[in-house]
Amino acid sequence: MLVSLACASCDAPHDPAALATVCTACGRSLSAAYDPTGLAEALRSGSIAARERSMWRYREVLPAGEAPPVTLGEGFTPLLPLDRLGRVLGLPRLTMKEEGTNPTGSFKARGFAAAVTAARDRGARRLVAPSAGNAAGALAAYAARAGLDAAVWLPSDSPAPNRLETRACGAEVTEGEGTIADAARRMKEEAGGGFDVSTLKEPYRLDGKKTMGYELFEQLGGLPDAILYPTGGGTGLLGMAKAFDELESVGLIGAARPRMIAVQARAVAPIVAAFEAGLDESEATPDGRTIATGLQVPKAFADWWVLREIRRSDGRAVAVDDDAMLDAIRRTAAAEGLLLCPEGAALVAALPRLVDEGVLTADARVVAFQTASPFKYPDVLAAALG
Numbered sequence: 192m193l194v195s196l197a198c199a200s201c202d203a204p205h206d207p208a209a210l211a212t213v214c215t216a217c218g219r220s221l222s223a224a225y226d227p228t229g230l231a232e233a234l235r236s237g238s239i240a241a242r243e244r245s246m247w248r249y250r251e252v253l254p255a256g257e258a259p260p261v262t263l264g265e266g267f268t269p270l271l272p273l274d275r276l277g278r279v280l281g282l283p284r285l286t287m288k289e290e291g292t293n294p295t296g297s298f299k300a301r302g303f304a305a306a307v308t309a310a311r312d313r314g315a316r317r318l319v320a321p322s323a324g325n326a327a328g329a330l331a332a333y334a335a336r337a338g339l340d341a342a343v344w345l346p347s348d349s350p351a352p353n354r355l356e357t358r359a360c361g362a363e364v365t366e367g368e369g370t371i372a373d374a375a376r377r378m379k380e381e382a383g384g385g386f387d388v389s390t391l392k393e394p395y396r397l398d399g400k401k402t403m404g405y406e407l408f409e410q411l412g413g414l415p416d417a418i419l420y421p422t423g424g425g426t427g428l429l430g431m432a433k434a435f436d437e438l439e440s441v442g443l444i445g446a447a448r449p450r451m452i453a454v455q456a457r458a459v460a461p462i463v464a465a466f467e468a469g470l471d472e473s474e475a476t477p478d479g480r481t482i483a484t485g486l487q488v489p490k491a492f493a494d495w496w497v498l499r500e501i502r503r504s505d506g507r508a509v510a511v512d513d514d515a516m517l518d519a520i521r522r523t524a525a526a527e528g529l530l531l532c533p534e535g536a537a538l539v540a541a542l543p544r545l546v547d548e549g550v551l552t553a554d555a556r557v558v559a560f561q562t563a564s565p566f567k568y569p570d571v572l573a574a575a576l577g
């Protein structure tokens with residue numbers, strides 16, 4: 192049950208029943224608090240097993256109101272052991288959370304199922320956001336499902352399937368040169384109203400992504416030692432950290448946390464640069480390009496929060512080259528029959544270095560996130576095949 196809403200930075204309270212964007216006191220992200228007691232009981236007793244096989248099995252910690260949630264069956268994705276690849280890499284307990292099986296073909300479905308449900312329940316009629324691609328498709332789909340209008344601003348070099356799915360679901364699409372940062376600037380000038388559901392400028396996408404953390408807890412019977420996450424805006428990383436805090440608050444886990452390892456593309460790696468320099472916030476990177484379009488985020492809105500969670504978990508932030516992503520796609524497909532999206536491939540590409548540096552050891556339970564379906568990136572697959 193939703194209990195309260197407050198700023199994640201300055202703690203200023205906000206009305207959880209209102210359509211809220213960012214903190215009215217300091218301008219940073221808001222975060223909702225829930226009473227997870229009922230969920231904790233279900234997890235403890237095992238009765239959770241009888242619940243629906245979607246992220247809404249965790250309804251007590253989601254913004255579910257009286258009306259049924261806006262859902263396409265998102266969440267409850269497989270956690271695949273990667274035994275053969277893992278052995279070669281010296282990580283026999285390597286697993287991949289396969290988020291490409293979500294509706295709309297990416298983990299963005301989780302965030303928008305929650306955000307669109309909350310926005311609808313609070314009276315929004317038109318939802319707007321800039322996107323690197325997958326968020327646009329998910330926003331369009333869930334807005335259509337809820338009978339709401341949607342408008343998105345996209346870089347014109349975002350993958351064609353993203354632009355097509357968004358149009359197919361009836362959203363207004365505005366394309367333009369540049370990155371998601373330029374798309375966000377254009378949206379500000381052109382949107383003319385509508386509720387802004389941009390990454391971490393609205394509180395409930397975070398809670399949708401949080402369900403990935405609960406699923407790991409259920410699927411592993413506890414937490415892994417390390418989580419590799421392809422980091423653009425960082426919502427999933429923050430969501431999982433929030434899930435672990437909620438689990439600790441009801442005594443289901445202790446204070447130990449998985450090491451959060453943020454992986455970015457070398458050409459656009461503001462979080463990595465800030466982490467390495469010991470900074471609390473990142474500086475916007477110049478206009479870099481990567482095949483992992485979901486990671487083409489020059490400066491995350493909640494970079495301060497992402498950096499805080501990485502450090503709190505004794506995690507790392509690492510950058511990989513696009514060529515290494517292509518190599519990881521070939522390697523993983525050959526070893527496991529699993530095709531990776533470029534963002535998922537970035538994680539596999541980061542593994543050898545993390546093993547060499549002793550960050551990941553042979554006994555570690557490691558989870559990497561395949562955040563989208565590889566079929567949303569036909570050009571990348573073609574490039575991997577050469």
Ligand SMILES: Cc1ncc(COP(=O)(O)O)c(C=O)c1O
Nearest residue numbers: 325423424425426427485562563
């Ligand atoms: C496939 C994929 N992976 C990762 C990301 C980054 O997600 P986040 O903003 O939660 O860091 C995105 C964002 O667009 C994405 O589309």
